[in-house]
Amino acid sequence: MRHTGGEVRPTALPLQGDATSIERALLTLAVRDYPRDPAREQFARGIDQQREVVHEWWWRTPDPELAFTPVEPPQELVNRDAVEEFLRASKVRDMNGEALVVFITSHGIAGSSDTHFLRLPETDSKRLLATAVRTVDVVSAALDSHARNVLVIVNTCFAGNMAADLAAAHKEIRPDRRDNCQLDVLVTCGLKSKIEVTRFPTLLRAALERLRRTAGITTPYLSVPDFIAQYALGLRPEEEKKFKLHHLVQGGTLQPSVCLPNPGYVRLPELPGALAGHTPWAAEYWLDRASGRPHDQDSGWYFRGRESLNRTVADFLGPGTRRGVLLVTGCAGSGKSAVLARAVMLSDPEFRGDPLYKQIEDSSAAATIPGENPRCAALLARSLDAAQFAAGLVTALGLPLRPVGPTDDQVAVWSRQLLAHVEESDDPVTIVVDALDEAQEQSRIVSDVLGPLEPWCRVRVPGQRQDRPAGDTSPGLRLLISVRSSQPAHSAGSVAVEDDAGLLHTLRRLFPAALVERTDNPASKEDMKRYLSALITESAGEELVRAISPVVDAVWPSFIDARLAGYQLRNAPDPLALARDEEWHRTTLTQGIRGLLYRDLRIVENDGLHPRVALALLKASAYAKGQGVPWGEVWPAIAGVFLLPDQLEPQEWDTMIGKLLSGRLSGYLAQSIEDDRRVYRPAHEELAAELLRPDSDLPASGGDHD
Template identity: 50%
Template sequence: MPNSAGEIERTGANEAEVDGQRTLFTVAVRDYPDSEEGFAEGIDDQLSVVREWWSPFRHIAAPELQSRHDVERFLEQENVRETTGEALVLFVTGHGMAGKSQSHFLQLPQTDELRKLATAVRTSDIVTAALDSHAENVLVIVNTCYAGGLQSELAALYKEIQKSRRTKCKLDVLATCEHDAPVQVLRFSTVLRGVWNRLRTNAGITTPHLSVATLMAEFENELRTDAAKAKHRLHRVIDGSGQTRTTPCIPNPGFRLVRELVGIPRQQVATPADDYWLDRATGRAQEHDSGWYFRGRERLNRRLAAFLQPSQARGVLLVTGVAGSGKSAVLARAVTLSDPLFRENPLYKAALDQAEPDTVPPEGSVTTAVLARHRMAADVVADILHGLQLTPESPGSAQDAVAVWSAQLGHHLRTVQGPVTIVVDGMDEALEPHRIIDDVLAPLSAFCTPLPAAPAVPGQRRGAHQPAALRLLVGVRSSMPVIQGAAPAEEEHGLLDALCSAFPTAVVERTDDPLSGDDIVAYVHALICGDGRHRNTALEAAQEVSKLVWPSFLDARLAGEQLRSSDDPAAVVKEPQWRRMLQDGTTGLLQRDLILVADEGLPSDVALALLRASAYALGAGVPWSTIWPTMAGPFLGRPLENPDEMIEKLLRSRLNGYLAHDHEDERRVYRPAHERLAEKLRDMNLDLLGRKEPV
């Protein structure tokens, strides 16, 4: 089901519909005449968590098992050896016995220990019934005493399975204890349920299925201590899928099905950009917020919409301004509103209904949109190629990938029909911004330069042999224009100058002109009234905020979120201490929220340590798992206690608005919502916990 924001459906394993192509068999023996107290309840608890984890599977449970005949009848009647489909999971639990012949036996209530061959069942017979079935992928989990002893026995029997099946199918067997260790029924179910919960929350794994190696690693993470790991870790008896390959036999309970808000040509390859564009286009401060708060900027929006009209087939438009002044929001609005898939989404129809028609780009007018943030030149040009649905050519050993792929891009533009529009944002946050300009974008100048009007030729069809056309939209930070002879900040203005030099005919639009103050008023007003409250005082508060934060839409967003949760926004903005805090910009707003979050059960120093760890993360962000707590420890000055609880509180608190999320290496990752905020968090000279009392 879609969440309140509408863009994500959490289908995790436990919510999907039962799939006939996937089967779960459970073979559980519980009613031993001499079982210790609690044994049967422990078996039932194991079955409960297994059923919950594998709930999308068709579940076939063995009936009450008393004798060897009962097990053989179950295998025969349920046709286990002939089972087909995508996935077969077999879970075996009960008491096990190690025979003198090195065979492992499943003990049954009627088993005579002196006649194992006649009255018990060789566990390998049950396991191989699944392995040698017709299912494409098989996972067997044996949770019995001495289960590790199956390894040598199964290694020999595994050779009897056809080689084609062994090589094409993923066949895996796990044992829950060593060859000389008894099973602890309650321990396994407790740990497995903990792993299930970890995968739903802090593991942050984004694939629909898991690998066996990942399951084992998360199992060990849940065991926590070395002593527990040595005693209770999972053991791989048959390895048929390797370390990295996922298997449909292990559904990921934390999988989130991301609904495609924009079409593939506008999605990032390396880092899924849907949330990036959406967050900035809506102006929302929280991921779960479905509101559309982006207001104002009508002149800029009209300029971008006009630039994307069919009549404007060539050109370069540079959107620039100081940090936090809304460059990405303007570009993101154009990207999202031009996308056919987004325009069809009823959840965001309000965005189109609220917009003036001449501020909405034509449908399909943006061909591809990529982010340069934390990217090398090769990454950016590869992303552009992927966005154009091209596969980057393989460079030779002595060739430079950027040169090869830039040439490929140029060849494509010379042969493609119709105008192409490329959006590149976050240029100032790239790892190689000047090389991106010089080696990736500058060679495209010939396709962007407006053509002189050609004289009419009698008999020539209009538009024949029309040269390739490219529209280039680039977002880049720059310092404020020179005022009263002041020198510009060279390090911030250099990239804009380099782009203007590469594209002499480029048009520059600024997001920090004086008129943007009115846009901030409209934006903050929409944020404060987002939940239907404060309509009488919101305008007065928004006007005061605009005076204090202009030209920063970032600070306006943070201030609007604080005022939205207050009882009287107009009264808050009149308080001298709050105004002083707001004049400190991002720093002051963060200081206030760090103090207030302590009332929500999250210590301020812990919250700051977690935020700082995310600011220092490389790539797209920091994964939760065990990495985020480990990174936060040095900033806190001590190991982070109850790390999962603390991170969960952070993500549920008012500080969630300071974070953006992304996906990298099949993990959900977190980072500061804006590079300016990340810079503040990385500045260890800033005393962000200096205020003693909240305003």
């Protein structure tokens, strides 16, 4: 750092090596010292603020792979010669890297014609052509360089006046460059607008913070329209015309630009094995279900027991089984997803080799560990239509989707691709589908995607007629599917009576030889007790374990209720006292997920999150279509409907959402990705159903508090 004019500013960086070889360059042309300007110090301070936030966005980004190399003049730019020397020394016209961002800020002058000039400290207002710099000359140097992607941002008074000059210069750029490179120019002022020197950095920093926290954009780079939209959110109504960004040269694409690193991007590790075709956020779903953890910041693995069921699944996925169908079914919340997720995670050799999870394999009975199967494809069917379902299976198998013509049916094209892969594979293909009952277009998924696969699931039985497809020499296909069904009636000494209707019945008709395993049989009570004991504390004493039995009786067969109840016990000052609390049993546990939710809603008021606001946000997540609700402006807008007539200011909504996602209610939400946005939804369909009830409202205040 150095002092200049009484202000502290970052030290200017010298040109670094061969500027033409920089892959991502940030060239800053900032003129700050105007000795004859009466507002000299204020202007210089504003320029420093602009440079600081630009550096933070493009240079000091937390992800080094997205960072740009700064290129700045070694000394103040006081006249036209200094600017031209900087352009020559930086070799901007010859830059040939992946991306070039040019930020220009200074005083600006609108010429008597449609020309814009940069006013320098030694500029003579009566001799602009000789002593000022035509802004379009600096911009053209970048646009006509060899960089594959160029973004220029001009923040000066009257910058809109360069539109005509810039349009003419753009025509002179060689056609192949205009057609094949992304070239964008943004200006912050129109024809007659003057800048307020500190307003631009304020707006840019506000956009940066929104992208880090609330925008939820998950791509490593932003599109130019996204950048403009996030910037515009900070504009007051009276500023929209004066300070909005004008897109004078448009790159002609809505796709993300490598010139715009996303400050909110979180680089997650690539996924191995069965999850290789999924986004990292989708993998979190499988880990959540397999571990039974109460929220995604918890690294524990709490599910225990279910040895008989896990052994059946392990046998089905083992080397001795090459074909077949296994249907895992049970009532809502009874742990179907946990069984499938455990199999998916533990069949992955890289997951099993991770020291963080090696203990899971070591602590499980050997017969319950499926064989290593890195080719296993796993798909969560929730909210998918038939085309998305077929595409999801193809992608999960690591295959590029075949192109679909304008008259082609997507489902047919991708189902044929899936079938061809099964036929041509040298090894058995394993497909795991969770929550098939929560998919859209269930009938078409069964008939048009799963139906054609049925012959390749058939098992050859010695002595029986061969009814597999002619010429079938493939190793075959194993399908492991979870599907909800109503809990069968049980009576002493009798066999469970299955519900002969619904999707389970349809699947059994399609796959008559399928094995069926239930997750809601009475034996699962002991598994639930072991899960609760582990969730509360790995060293739960005998007295607490005994006290858990009535809790299990109250919430069985719902493992989702058990997880929520266990989290309340875990966070109670005295878990044993709460487990024995008759009022907790009567007003909370006996009401299922409704009682558990409303108890937590009353408690979060102690954390500064108003219960009515929290409930409104949860309801909004349940009413959102698709995979969930994005944060941004959408979540508060939907939640506001449930909070009428009361309302919050935008910043208050962001504070409340932050508390919701970081507090005890975070376990009621799951995250996903839709349209490159992070979205939030209820963690379970049973919870969503409760939030969607018309009479779902916060009970009267009172009850117990932690």
